[in-house]
Amino acid sequence: MTIDPGGDRAPEDLTARARIRDAALRIFADRGIDQATIREIAKAAGVSSGLVRHHFGSKEALRDACDAYAVERMNQIRQQIFTEGRSRDQAFMGTVHPVAMLMQRYLARSFLDGSEAAAARFDDMVRLSEQWLTDHGIVPRDLRAYAAVFVVMQMGVFAMPEQVSRAMGADVRTPEGNARMLAAMVDIFAHPLLTPEEAAMSFEALDRFIARSPEGGARNEARPKE
Structure with a gap:
């Protein structure tokens, strides 16, 4: 049974609004907001175009809802993995991994679209990174610059899936390829590239x-x- 981006319910158990949002997340992540249409989102969600407009009003408002949900969901996943220590829970990681993959792909595409909403979400992620660094006692020379570059470095690999997949010889949009890419990121963060x-x-x-x-x-x- 397919798991929804919320991570714990099957599509038939979701409300129409949630099904529309989840369908839009996948389509926006694959093609970007400009190339997506209300009609194809409605078809993927199994609803009418009129119901999409009833719940969200416009494609831009739907995109805003997807932005907010993706950021909230990723923050929740980070909390569960790093604060609650659930990275050792194989059942949890197996369920949450495809969810995180989709959210990361969506956010990377959203940032590249260049809208005011995407810019605001990026600024939010920088502020959250600043807070995370401060909470963990990491004190760089320039906190804001560090946080901004940190966010871009994390999201950059998700913004260029074709290039990374070609170089690795593995599709990073699959669970196996994505896990290999994430392992490389962990390896990079675990080994300083410069001596003091x-x-x-x-x-x-x-x-x-x-x-x-x-x-x-x-x-x-x-x-x-x-």
């Missing part, structure tokens, strides 16, 4: 570059003398 000395040298070179730039010089001049 190399990192210090890089920071020093970047600080010198910033100080010589017009913007950096102006900031330095504006600082009160000690």
Whole structure:
């Protein structure tokens, strides 16, 4: 029996509104909002186009609902995995893995669509990452820049599935290929690419570059003398 993106109910058990949202999530993730139509979303959900408009009003409003749901669902999954320690629960991970795959693909596509809603969701994810870093005692030199780059690095692999699949020789849209890709991400995060000395040298070179730039010089001049 197919599991819905909520993770625990079959499609026939969902409300019409939820079926529409879930169908839209899959279609938007595969093709983007511009290429999707209300008619095909309605067909995939097993409802009429009029019912889609009744529940959501427009395709843009439906997309907003999908954005909100995807962010909420991913936050819930992260909480379950990292805070509740359910990564060792094989039954849970087997159920939640395809859900997370869909949410990640959807959010990556949503960010690339470039709407105001997508920009707002991206900013929300950066703020959530800042909070996560702070809560876990990670103190980078520039918290906002770190969080922004962290989000992009995480989502970037989901925005380029064809390229990553070709390079890996495995389709990252399948559970096996996706797990292999995620294992590579864990491996990257688990192994520092620079020694502390190399990192210090890089920071020093970047600080010198910033100080010589017009913007950096102006900031330095504006600082009160000690």
